[in-house]
Structures are given as structure tokens and as C-alpha cells.
Amino acid sequence: MLGRTPVLFLTARSDEVDRVLGLEIGGDDYMTKPFSPRELIARVKAHLRREDMDATQEVVEIGPFRLDRTARRVFQSGRLLELTSTEFNLLEFFLTHPGRAYSRDQLLDAVWGEQRFVTPRTVDVHVRRLREQIEEQPDNPRYLTTVRGYGYRFEEAGDPSA
Numbered sequence: 001m002l003g004r005t006p007v008l009f010l011t012a013r014s015d016e017v018d019r020v021l022g023l024e025i026g027g028d029d030y031m032t033k034p035f036s037p038r039e040l041i042a043r044v045k046a047h048l049r050r051e052d053m054d055a056t057q058e059v060v061e062i063g064p065f066r067l068d069r070t071a072r073r074v075f076q077s078g079r080l081l082e083l084t085s086t087e088f089n090l091l092e093f094f095l096t097h098p099g100r101a102y103s104r105d106q107l108l109d110a111v112w113g114e115q116r117f118v119t120p121r122t123v124d125v126h127v128r129r130l131r132e133q134i135e136e137q138p139d140n141p142r143y144l145t146t147v148r149g150y151g152y153r154f155e156e157a158g159d160p161s162a
Contacts, residue, residue: 006047010035020117028113060095062156063143065134067095081133086111090126091134094144094154103151127152 006028011018014032022030029043060067064077072088074081083091089111102110104120112118131138145153 006044006050008040008043008047010040016117023117060092062095062098065091065095067092076134083130083133086126087130087133090123091130094152098154098156101147101150101153107151123151 007026008029008031009022009027010031010033011022012033013019019030019032028047031040031043058069060069066075068074069092072085074083074088074091081091090107093107093110104123107123108118108120112122127144128138131141131144134143135141143155145155147153
């Protein structure tokens with residue numbers, strides 16, 4: 001599999017609107033001048049490490065879900081799910097880390113990355129939208145369960161009592 005090349009913006013434009021735009025148009029990271037060469041190298045290595053780890057498995061199958069990373073498609077019981085890019089990334093994370101509870105901050109780090117300009121409650125919005133796609137009863141989820149006072153967990157068997 002050919003890996004995706006991470007895009008890092010290195011610029012003198014440091015306004016928030018510029019940083020947000022750079023990330024929204026596909027940048028993986030954004031650094032402003034002046035910068036430390038050591039930090040730049042560390043960030044590049046971190047992105048390359050992350051890409052190497054992500055490239056280990058092109059298709060993830062768990063329960064009724066089949067996630068194809070190269071096509072960026074997810075099927076549930078053979079039905080194609082219509083997901084936004086963020087919903088895809090969030091579901092991909094949950095499918096590759098089933099059974100473990102994650103806090104909102106951990107999910108922000110894993111899905112949105114270190115250069116994020118969103119609040120932890122953003123996770124709640126995306127989880128709600130994702131539940132509307134994958135759950136028969138979004139208000140009584142089987143797969144994407146809430147860990148009260150902490151965050152969320154993906155239930156591999158689709159059984160919240162597991």
C-alpha cells in the first residue's frame with residue numbers, strides 16, 4: 001500500500017483564521033515562523049510514525065462493520081454508510097480500538113490531532129451523528145456507548161452490558 005504523505009504548513013501567517021483554514025483544506029499540521037528545527041523534525045517524524053502505524057491494515061472488519069481505508073468507505077451489514085470525513089476518522093478509531101473507554105480529550109488527540117481548534121464537546125456532536133448512522137436506536141446505542149462522566153467506548157459485540 002502506498003502511504004499518504006502528511007502535509008505540514010510552515011508559514012509566517014499566524015492568525016487563527018489562517019491556521020484553521022490550513023488544517024481544513026487538508027493540512028495535517030501547521031507551524032509558524034520562527035520555528036525550531038528540532039520541533040519541525042520531531043513533528044515530521046511523528047506524522048510519519050502515525051502513517052506507518054495506520055498503514056498496517058487496509059481493511060478492518062469487526063462485527064457487522066467493514067472499513068476500507070484505501071477507499072475511505074464503511075459498510076455495515078453490507079450497507080454503505082454516508083459519513084463525513086470526521087465521522088469516518090472517528091469510526092475508524094473506534095473500530096481499531098474496540099472495548100476500551102476513551103475520554104473526549106483522548107478522542108480529540110487521536111482523531112483531530114494535536115493541532116486542533118475544537119472543544120471536547122465537539123466529540124459529542126460527532127458521536128451523536130455517527131450513532132444516527134450506525135445505531136438502530138441512536139438514543140439506546142448498542143455499539144457506540146457512553147461511559148458516564150468520562151467519554152465513549154465501542155462495543156465490539158454490540159452489547160452495552162458487555
